[in-house]
Amino acid sequence: LYYYAFLILSAAATSFFPVGVRVGYTLVAEYCDNNGRKYAFISGWIWWVFGMAFLPFIAQWMNDWFAFGMLTTLLNLLLFLFYPWIPESPRFLITKKDYKNAAKVIAGIRSMNRDSEIENLEEVIKNICEEDGAKDLGVI
Numbered sequence: 001l002y003y004y005a006f007l008i009l010s011a012a013a014t015s016f017f018p019v020g021v022r023v024g025y026t027l028v029a030e031y032c033d034n035n036g037r038k039y040a041f042i043s044g045w046i047w048w049v050f051g052m053a054f055l056p057f058i059a060q061w062m063n064d065w066f067a068f069g070m071l072t073t074l075l076n077l078l079l080f081l082f083y084p085w086i087p088e089s090p091r092f093l094i095t096k097k098d099y100k101n102a103a104k105v106i107a108g109i110r111s112m113n114r115d116s117e118i119e120n121l122e123e124v125i126k127n128i129c130e131e132d133g134a135k136d137l138g139v140i
Helices: 002-031 034-062 065-076 079-085 090-095 099-112 121-132
Strands: none
Touching: 034 065, 090 099, 099 121
């Protein structure tokens, strides 16, 4: 039973690995300004190298490959627990012409970044999309 659970969870985590990493970087790219993106990507790579360097020591400390495999597999699945709190991409909402929800997400991002609030943000987004065709629309 444990062997089959391990195989199923390993297959799920292996297929999840590239997506899970990309999700984090995509969220950073969506919600940070250019300076924030730079430091987030640098720190992401530093932590990745740190993790890869210490992973063998953690495996030896655990001294149980089954537990180590289950732990590393289940950690990848934690993203599903956070899914309800991850807002939709403003760019995606704008492409769907859902300006109201895009304005809510952008307002939340601006609040987290301690930027000033933009009055009538929904109208501002609509005007930008009509003028530019939404080609270069980033997070306002």
